[in-house]
Structure formats: C-alpha cells, structure tokens
Amino acid sequence: MAKEQGIELDFNLSDQRPLAGEVRAYPLGEALFFSPKPLPSASVIPNGLGESNQILEINETYMDVGQANQGKAFQVQLIMFCIMLGVMVVTFIFFAGAFAANERFGGFLKALLAGVRDDGLIIGSILLIPLFLGWYTIIQTSLKKSRQKPIRFNRQRREVCYFDECNKKPTIIPWEETVSWVSMHKGFTGSAIVSNVTFGMAFPDSTGKDYWMFKRPVGIMEEGQRSWEIIRCYMEEEPEYWAQKAKDENRQSFDESRLQIKQKFKNGSKPIFAMSMSDPTASYFNMFGYYMFNILCLWKLPYLVSEWDSKISMAKFPKEVDEWSKAIPKEEWAKPSEELRKQKAAAEAHYAAGGSLTTLQKLVA
Incomplete structure (x- = not known):
C-alpha cells in the first residue's frame, strides 16, 4: 500500500468495507466513495466523456491509466522563457553600459568586451542557477513518473493489473474489488487555510490482506468524479460512452496548431493592436508575441522534451x-x-428519479 501522507491513511478498508455513495469524515477532511461495487456516480452521459489526459492507451481489450505528457511542453516553455528573458535583459544592460562608456574605453566594442570580462562570469553564473534548477525539475518529474507503470484495465476479463512501487511483478485483481473515492482535506500554510482534493483508487494486494493505493490531485470534487466515470464507463458501458485519449503533445501537434493559428489569422480581421491572452490571432501585436514567445522557448525544444517524457512513461509490460x-x-x-x-x-433508477450519489448508500447497504 502506498505509504503517503493524507487522510487516506485512516481508511480501514479491510475491516470497514465502504459502500458507493458513503461519506466518511476525518479530522480536517472527508471522503466520498464511488465503489465498491463499481456503480455509476451519476446518470451516464450519452455522448461520452470527451478527451482525457489520464488515458495513455485505449482499445477494445484494455485501457491504460496514468499520467500523460500534457503540460510537459508548457513546463519547459515557462522555464526557457524566463531564462531567455533574463539573457535578453542582461544583454541589453551590457550593450547600454558599453554605449555609455565607449569614449572612456576608446570604442564601443572594447567597452563591451571590458564589461563582459569584468561582470560576465558572475552574471552568467547567476543565470546558470535557475537554468540548472529548472531542467533538474523537468527531468526529475519525468523520471519519477516513469518509475510507476500505468494501471491496465482489461474489460474483456474484467480484471485490473497494477505494479506497486516495491514489487516489480504485476498484481492482477478482479475489477469489482476496486475501491475508489475522492477526498478533500484542509491544510494550513501558516497564513491561510487551503483545501486539497485527491482522486484515489485502492486495489487488494497479492496477499489479499492489504490494499495498494493510487492517488493523484484534482482541482475540484467533480473532476475526481469524472476520473472515476472515465474508468467505470470503459469497464461497464458500450464504446459510445467511453472517453477518448487526449492528443499527445509532440512536434507534429505543435506544427498543426501553428498552421491553424496562421490560417485563422490570414482569414480573419487584422488590427494592429488588440490584447488577448487566449487568442494569438487577435492582432498583429498578438501574433508577434506568439512567435517571440516560441522563439525564446527555443521553438520545438519543449515538444521534443514532451516526446521523450511520453516515451519513458510508456515502459514495456512483462510477457505475462x-x-x-x-x-x-x-x-x-x-x-x-x-x-x-x-x-x-437500482442506482440508475435512483438517478432517474432525481436522487444523488450521497443518497445512493441506502440502496446498496
């Protein structure tokens, strides 16, 4: 079982089996259970659940659930943009200083070289620190993610395969024994109280006496509920109700997005200046900012890193x-x-009559 901090450590799943719809209160928090049994948490959405970045692979036989590479490119972009912006500011300072002192040094180039010689090493070292820390974070988060294989849900066999952190061998358990919940607990930062929401699943371990837990933070309770429905609908419903795998972040997706933006700008109105944080095609100024941002981020480098992140995350499974x-x-x-x-x-009739998840427990107790 994952030995992590959180209110989930208080779950006594073996002795106090939860029920779908059950709410358990804990100090500074509570948890709402979706299973067992793996029951719908609301009326099924007719047109599916859209795209999800928790799906790594999905087909007629199995679905792999884990953490996709969405967001990795932006992580690289944010770090490289800040570093390159710092380099531009430092370069401007050196050029301005050389321009002001060019007469004293007998020329602009000599003044620039003198400034670089005197202060370049110190300023360069200062810039290297955030560069090193940024790339350390990028690589470390990807490697940490790669150490945990995805959870595989086999809908034809109605079984689940997982690998815990300590055991490299797979554990396969019946799907209907899966326990799932979304929990919310409050923490104190020293100046404010913050709420943390977590989606979690627990699977019986190889001994049958304990549970292995998979948890990930979510923004709101409804996002945790959607995470559960993505898995449950794949295992229990027909394909028209399934969610789809989100598109990978890679160099091809960057090219496709850039061409779409370029075409939209070409066919739309073109004011010189119109601020929009979400639409690069709003004006010439926005398009200039879009290209400058990507150039400062070293163009396709963030998406190359995202491809690497995706590759190491999808480790091969054993032959069995x-x-x-x-x-x-x-x-x-x-x-x-x-x-x-x-x-x-009973659950479907309950929801059709206007019932909620938190009142479902009475039907399945």
Missing part, C-alpha cells in the same frame, strides 16, 4: 501481462456479478 492483454473470444468474456447487476439497476 502482454498475454493477459490479448483479446479473447466474446463468448469467453467475463460477465458482471449478479450483485452488481442488481445494484446498478
């Missing part, structure tokens, strides 16, 4: 998992338990 992941004849597909069928029918 590859065999377990192969499609099987439809007549051999595992079926939902009778208990789940009854509880799901």
Whole structure:
C-alpha cells in the first residue's frame, strides 16, 4: 500500500468495507466513495466523456491509466522563457553600459568586451542557477513518473493489473474489488487555510490482506468524479460512452496548431493592436508575441522534451501481462456479478428519479 501522507491513511478498508455513495469524515477532511461495487456516480452521459489526459492507451481489450505528457511542453516553455528573458535583459544592460562608456574605453566594442570580462562570469553564473534548477525539475518529474507503470484495465476479463512501487511483478485483481473515492482535506500554510482534493483508487494486494493505493490531485470534487466515470464507463458501458485519449503533445501537434493559428489569422480581421491572452490571432501585436514567445522557448525544444517524457512513461509490460492483454473470444468474456447487476439497476433508477450519489448508500447497504 502506498505509504503517503493524507487522510487516506485512516481508511480501514479491510475491516470497514465502504459502500458507493458513503461519506466518511476525518479530522480536517472527508471522503466520498464511488465503489465498491463499481456503480455509476451519476446518470451516464450519452455522448461520452470527451478527451482525457489520464488515458495513455485505449482499445477494445484494455485501457491504460496514468499520467500523460500534457503540460510537459508548457513546463519547459515557462522555464526557457524566463531564462531567455533574463539573457535578453542582461544583454541589453551590457550593450547600454558599453554605449555609455565607449569614449572612456576608446570604442564601443572594447567597452563591451571590458564589461563582459569584468561582470560576465558572475552574471552568467547567476543565470546558470535557475537554468540548472529548472531542467533538474523537468527531468526529475519525468523520471519519477516513469518509475510507476500505468494501471491496465482489461474489460474483456474484467480484471485490473497494477505494479506497486516495491514489487516489480504485476498484481492482477478482479475489477469489482476496486475501491475508489475522492477526498478533500484542509491544510494550513501558516497564513491561510487551503483545501486539497485527491482522486484515489485502492486495489487488494497479492496477499489479499492489504490494499495498494493510487492517488493523484484534482482541482475540484467533480473532476475526481469524472476520473472515476472515465474508468467505470470503459469497464461497464458500450464504446459510445467511453472517453477518448487526449492528443499527445509532440512536434507534429505543435506544427498543426501553428498552421491553424496562421490560417485563422490570414482569414480573419487584422488590427494592429488588440490584447488577448487566449487568442494569438487577435492582432498583429498578438501574433508577434506568439512567435517571440516560441522563439525564446527555443521553438520545438519543449515538444521534443514532451516526446521523450511520453516515451519513458510508456515502459514495456512483462510477457505475462502482454498475454493477459490479448483479446479473447466474446463468448469467453467475463460477465458482471449478479450483485452488481442488481445494484446498478437500482442506482440508475435512483438517478432517474432525481436522487444523488450521497443518497445512493441506502440502496446498496
């Protein structure tokens, strides 16, 4: 079981089995359970759940859930933009100083070289510190993510395969034994009280006496609920209700986005100046800012790093998992338990009558 800080450490899942819709209160927080059994947390959305960056791979047999590379390119862009902006400011200071002192040194070039010789090493060292820390963060977060293999959900076998941090061997458990929740707890920063929301799942370990926990922070409670429905709908519903894998961040996606922006600007109105933080095509000024930002970020470098992040995150599975992941004849597909069928029918009728998730517990107790 993941030994991490959080109110989840107080869960006594073995002795106090939760129920879908149950709310458990803890000091400074509470948790709302979605399963077991893996019941819908609301009425099913007819047109699916859109795209999700928690899906690494999805097909008719299995779905891999983990952390995709969305956001990695922006992480690199933010660090490189700040560094390159600092380099531009320092360069401007050197040129301005050389221009002011060119007569004293007998020429602009001599004054510039003197300034670089006297102060260049110190200022360069100062700029190297945030550059080193920034790239250390980029690489360290990717390597940390790569150490945890994705969780694989096999809908045909109705089983789940996971790898805990200490055991390199896979553990395969029945899907209906999955426990899931979203928790919210409050913390004190010294000057303010902040709320933290976490989506979590727990799977029985190889001994059957404890649980391995998977947790990730989410912005709001509804985002945690959506994370659960993305997994549950894949395992329980027809393909039209599934979420889709979000598009990877790579050099191709950057080129496609840039061409779309370029075409939109070409076909739209073109004022000289019109501020818009979200639309680069709003004016010539915005388009200039868009290209300057990407040039300062070293153009496609952030997306090259994002490709590397995606590559190391999708580590190969052992042969036994590859065999377990192969499609099987439809007549051999595992079926939902009778208990789940009854509880799901009751839950769907409950939601159709206007009931909520927090009142579902009474039906499945």
